[in-house]
Amino acid sequence: MIGARKLSHEIRRLLSERITLLFMAIIATGAVWYSINGSGRTASDAFIVNAAKNSAFLGALLFALLTLLQFHRDFRHNTNDIILTSTDPIHHQVRKTLALICAAIVTSLLISLFALPYGMVKTGSYFQPATFLTAWYLIFLAALVFAVLLTSGFYMLTGHWETTSVIMAGLILLSKLLESMHANSEYLLYWVQTTAGNFSDVITNRFQIDMLLWNRLFCLLVSLSIWTLGLCSFRRCGLGLFSSFRMNCSRLWIPLFLTSSIILSGVSYACEPIFDDSKPIDYSGMIKTDTGETVITVVADTPEVANPELMLTEKAFDLDVSTKKRTLSGTAEYRLMNGSGKAQTLPVQTNTGINIDSVVINGIEGKATRGETGENSTANWRIELPSAYEYVIRICYSGRMLNNNTSDQRVTYGISDGYIWLPADGITPHLDISVSDECSFYGNLLLNEKLEPFFLHGNTIKGGTRNGKTQWQYTGSPDAMGISLFAAEYMTETFEAGGLNAELKYFAKHESSVRDMDAANVIKAAIDYFTEVYGPLFYDKHLTILELPAYFSGGFAGGSTSAVDETVFSPKGYIPAESPHSGGGIDVLVHEIAHQWWGIATMPVQDNTSFWSSEGITCYSTYCFLKEYLGEDYVQENYINEWQHNWEIYKNAFYIQHPEYLEKLSDKDVSNIMGSFQGMKLYNIMPLMMLKAEDALGGTEALQKKLSELYMSHMGQLITYDDFLAATGLTEEAISLE
Amino acid sequence: MRIELKHLQKKYKGGKTAVKDISLTLASPSLVGLVGPNGAGKSTLMKLLTGNLLPGSGEILVDGQPLLKNEKQFKSSLGYLPQEFGLFEDLTTEEFLDYMAALKCIERRTAKSEIDRVITVTHLEDKRKAKIRTLSGGQKQRVGIAQALLGEPKLLILDEPTAGLDPAERVSFRNLFAEAARNRLIILSTHIIEDVQSACDMLIVLDRGEIRFTGTPDELMKMKNVSSLENAYMALMEGRDSE
Numbered sequence: 001m002i003g004a005r006k007l008s009h010e011i012r013r014l015l016s017e018r019i020t021l022l023f024m025a026i027i028a029t030g031a032v033w034y035s036i037n038g039s040g041r042t043a044s045d046a047f048i049v050n051a052a053k054n055s056a057f058l059g060a061l062l063f064a065l066l067t068l069l070q071f072h073r074d075f076r077h078n079t080n081d082i083i084l085t086s087t088d089p090i091h092h093q094v095r096k097t098l099a100l101i102c103a104a105i106v107t108s109l110l111i112s113l114f115a116l117p118y119g120m121v122k123t124g125s126y127f128q129p130a131t132f133l134t135a136w137y138l139i140f141l142a143a144l145v146f147a148v149l150l151t152s153g154f155y156m157l158t159g160h161w162e163t164t165s166v167i168m169a170g171l172i173l174l175s176k177l178l179e180s181m182h183a184n185s186e187y188l189l190y191w192v193q194t195t196a197g198n199f200s201d202v203i204t205n206r207f208q209i210d211m212l213l214w215n216r217l218f219c220l221l222v223s224l225s226i227w228t229l230g231l232c233s234f235r236r237c238g239l240g241l242f243s244s245f246r247m248n249c250s251r252l253w254i255p256l257f258l259t260s261s262i263i264l265s266g267v268s269y270a271c272e273p274i275f276d277d278s279k280p281i282d283y284s285g286m287i288k289t290d291t292g293e294t295v296i297t298v299v300a301d302t303p304e305v306a307n308p309e310l311m312l313t314e315k316a317f318d319l320d321v322s323t324k325k326r327t328l329s330g331t332a333e334y335r336l337m338n339g340s341g342k343a344q345t346l347p348v349q350t351n352t353g354i355n356i357d358s359v360v361i362n363g364i365e366g367k368a369t370r371g372e373t374g375e376n377s378t379a380n381w382r383i384e385l386p387s388a389y390e391y392v393i394r395i396c397y398s399g400r401m402l403n404n405n406t407s408d409q410r411v412t413y414g415i416s417d418g419y420i421w422l423p424a425d426g427i428t429p430h431l432d433i434s435v436s437d438e439c440s441f442y443g444n445l446l447l448n449e450k451l452e453p454f455f456l457h458g459n460t461i462k463g464g465t466r467n468g469k470t471q472w473q474y475t476g477s478p479d480a481m482g483i484s485l486f487a488a489e490y491m492t493e494t495f496e497a498g499g500l501n502a503e504l505k506y507f508a509k510h511e512s513s514v515r516d517m518d519a520a521n522v523i524k525a526a527i528d529y530f531t532e533v534y535g536p537l538f539y540d541k542h543l544t545i546l547e548l549p550a551y552f553s554g555g556f557a558g559g560s561t562s563a564v565d566e567t568v569f570s571p572k573g574y575i576p577a578e579s580p581h582s583g584g585g586i587d588v589l590v591h592e593i594a595h596q597w598w599g600i601a602t603m604p605v606q607d608n609t610s611f612w613s614s615e616g617i618t619c620y621s622t623y624c625f626l627k628e629y630l631g632e633d634y635v636q637e638n639y640i641n642e643w644q645h646n647w648e649i650y651k652n653a654f655y656i657q658h659p660e661y662l663e664k665l666s667d668k669d670v671s672n673i674m675g676s677f678q679g680m681k682l683y684n685i686m687p688l689m690m691l692k693a694e695d696a697l698g699g700t701e702a703l704q705k706k707l708s709e710l711y712m713s714h715m716g717q718l719i720t721y722d723d724f725l726a727a728t729g730l731t732e733e734a735i736s737l738e
Numbered sequence: 739m740r741i742e743l744k745h746l747q748k749k750y751k752g753g754k755t756a757v758k759d760i761s762l763t764l765a766s767p768s769l770v771g772l773v774g775p776n777g778a779g780k781s782t783l784m785k786l787l788t789g790n791l792l793p794g795s796g797e798i799l800v801d802g803q804p805l806l807k808n809e810k811q812f813k814s815s816l817g818y819l820p821q822e823f824g825l826f827e828d829l830t831t832e833e834f835l836d837y838m839a840a841l842k843c844i845e846r847r848t849a850k851s852e853i854d855r856v857i858t859v860t861h862l863e864d865k866r867k868a869k870i871r872t873l874s875g876g877q878k879q880r881v882g883i884a885q886a887l888l889g890e891p892k893l894l895i896l897d898e899p900t901a902g903l904d905p906a907e908r909v910s911f912r913n914l915f916a917e918a919a920r921n922r923l924i925i926l927s928t929h930i931i932e933d934v935q936s937a938c939d940m941l942i943v944l945d946r947g948e949i950r951f952t953g954t955p956d957e958l959m960k961m962k963n964v965s966s967l968e969n970a971y972m973a974l975m976e977g978r979d980s981e
Contacts, residue, residue, distance in 0.1 A: 009841070082820065082838075238785070
């Protein structure tokens with residue numbers, strides 16, 4: 001009670017000070033300004049998350065300064081002489097820190113008075129309370145709290161305001177600098193604004209919130225460690241650092257708290273539960289882009305399997321997904337042929353978060369041994385098989401998805417109550433062996449009744465209910481590694497286009513936007529156009545356009561599915577975009593549909609000498625459709641001008657003009673520099689070359705005719721640059737931009 | 739309350755010895771005057787007595803116990819006015835005293851009457867609602883004295899309490915301290931001999947960290963055979979450089 005009374009007086013004292021009120025007012029004004037002038041890819045980002053992130057930077061800066069002023073002023077003005085003689089000095093430092101944290105809470109609450117109604121009005125039906133709370137309390141408020149803890153900790157530790165100022169300015173700016181550089185490799189370290197972004201308007205943001213929660217837990221524990229270290233070092237009785245440390249640590253709770261917080265910081269870092277220990281992907285021979293868009297890279301040869309002596313003939317699974325526990329458990333049964341009949345090692349791959357609980361081989365219990373983690377969240381397992389010509393192997397597995405810790409540390413895979421995305425080796429363990437052409441693959445999936453599954457390859461039929469969940473029956477192809485499972489509350493619109501049964505699967509919350517945009521007709525028009533211009537898609541009778549969450553940032557085409565993120569379906573002008581050329585909308589939608597012709601049905605293969613790839617021809621195809629659909633002016637502004645602008649940047653780039661300097665650099669530097677130009681080469685320069693090809697051949701129709709011939713003659717095959725030149729009858733020089 | 743100083747010594751980092759082997763006993767009720775030239779070690783001794791400094795050697799016993807052993811209990815019975823101090827400028831006089839009353843663990847139900855009492859004795863009634871930043875230097879000094887008096891502490895340590903006060907106020911506070919010393923121990927550090935002569939029943943003269951005299955003011959005058967304490971003090975200090 002006495003402690004609470006002292007704390008309440010400390011809070012009142014702090015909140016009565018003009019400097020505190022001034023700082024709170026500045027932060028609140030900043031928050032209002034950032035809210036009104038926000039931008040982003042989704043309404044949640046533009047009107048809520050980005051405002052909170054920007055305010056967190058301002059708030060952390062000012063609360064660090066306020067903390068420093070509070071602590072240093074009491075020392076400089078000898079206020080401590082009176083105060084610390086009247087009360088316990090250590091308890092007083094604790095109260096001062098808590099009072100500053102309370103001021104931070106009051107600031108957040110005050111800002112919420114504006115930000116909550118503003119966010120609700122601007123995001124409308126897309127408003128998600130969890131997003132608001134995450135933005136303003138998990139990002140903004142937590143940044144202020146960490147600023148208080150770190151500043152007070154460093155001040156008590158060093159005893160110098162100058163040193164503390166430099167440290168805090170460094171920590172804040174470093175966090176900001178790394179965030180702005182998109183150096184996301186260690187998301188736990190970004191304590192101010194975090195790496196949060198691409199919050200969805202239409203589905204749960206559970207995956208991003210998971211990351212933020214762990215980031216905040218780690219940062220809190222580190223901040224508490226530094227603060228407690230400062231408390232241990234608080235100079236008392238005219239003693240120096242070490243004597244004060246010894247004296248303060250005579251209170252057992254302080255060293256205990258310090259030790260606990262340091263240990264827990266380490267544990268929280270080491271046991272980070274979202275990302276795994278994947279090996280970095282070997283990009284040698286592949287292309288790295290700086291655009292953030294996915295480049296489809298066609299692999300020329302069929303990938304080798306680890307044990308070609310074994311052949312899969314049948315695969316069945318029974319998978320139960322718990323959205324409550326956010327885990328899955330399943331059983332997979334495999335039938336294998338062993339040509340030699342000798343004992344074999346069965347290579348198995350799972351997602352790194354999946355554990356193989358038990359193995360039964362031909363009715364006898366076996367053992368799975370986990371080996372090294374590979375690339376792309378692949379855990380490699382080994383099962384020793386006895387001598388036999390045929391095997392029936394039953395594997396029980398369970399776990400929670402882990403994501404690739406390399407690249408940009410984006411949460412892609414996971415299970416939540418509103419959205420599920422599982423990779424192929426997260427659905428069932430993948431056997432790295434040969435697959436028979438007649439191999440069948442089927443299974444049952446148990447899912448929360450409000451979620452509808454969508455497999456990237458294969459068909460799903462809704463069955464009855466089991467254990468209070470809906471059972472879905474799946475049949476598909478077992479050799480498809482990109483068999484990903486998606487599940488959400490989808491709405492489906494089906495229609496005929498280009499002789500195909502097309503369907504648009506979008507998030508239920510996006511119904512009005514999809515209708516307003518007339519998305520189904522855009523898709524139908526695009527499919528009809530490409531079918532007419534290039535030829536029909538033969539490989540499947542179905543084509544699905546699937547909506548993805550905003551965090552995917554872009555789109556992809558795989559199998560008979562073209563997927564685009566939710567920003568495609570935002571009404572134009574509704575969200576203030578970060579860049580006028582940030583893409584999105586109809587362009588991405590058409591681009592991913594065009595990939596069905598160039599990238600899926602045929603495979604324009606990238607090489608290291610030309611700018612040829614599926615991206616260039618897909619961009620060109622998108623341009624052609626939009627020229628007809630939206631008119632010359634639209635494509636001039638959004639395509640040709642943009643391509644030419646980037647071509648100018650490319651040809652004037654220092655290392656392009658002076659390639660001799662590249663010889664002086666290391667291979668890695670050369671690779672990074674040249675890699676940074678790849679986006680321009682694929683997405684801008686190659687389409688410009690196609691325009692030049694149009695001119696050389698006598699117009700759009702002439703080139704499209706040649707492309708149609710190329711498409712029809714290379715169905716299901718690779719298309720090289722030479723194939724393209726041969727089909728069009730053009731030379732490299734004829735379409736060169738130089 | 740009984741305070742025993744045993745072979746107390748304090749040396750600062752630069753090598754300067756501020757207090758040299760001081761041993762003495764102070765017991766309530768008493769008003770002890772601590773005088774000495776600038777740099778004599780008065781403030782250092784005060785800080786040692788309040789626990790704001792730790793001695794290099796020797797010890798301070800409060801009622802037989804080492805000072806910092808019962809820090810919490812000791813602080814609850816201590817009122818301290820440092821020579822130089824800062825106040826929270828954005829609080830009013832009453833708010834500041836309320837804040838200090840909470841820090842001193844004065845019960846909520848008695849805090850108000852206690853605040854009223856110290857405001858009255860320090861003549862701050864008309865400044866009760868005034869922000870501290872609007873007070874004059876003398877008024878701030880009175881707020882400092884008021885906070886020291888809060889809770890009627892058994893031990894009052896006042897470092898130059900009348901500095902900055904006008905003559906009338908000085909007399910008034912001198913009387914206040916004399917009155918208060920009837921049932922507690924007050925240690926008054928000052929360079930104003932007048933303050934000591936009229937109010938203190940014990941005088942300690944400190945010079946270069948050492949005690950040059952301990953006794954009553956009358957005893958010092960008698961020793962130096964002069965009629966005023968000021969002259970006795972001057973006589974005591976004369977020729978100290980050659981000693």
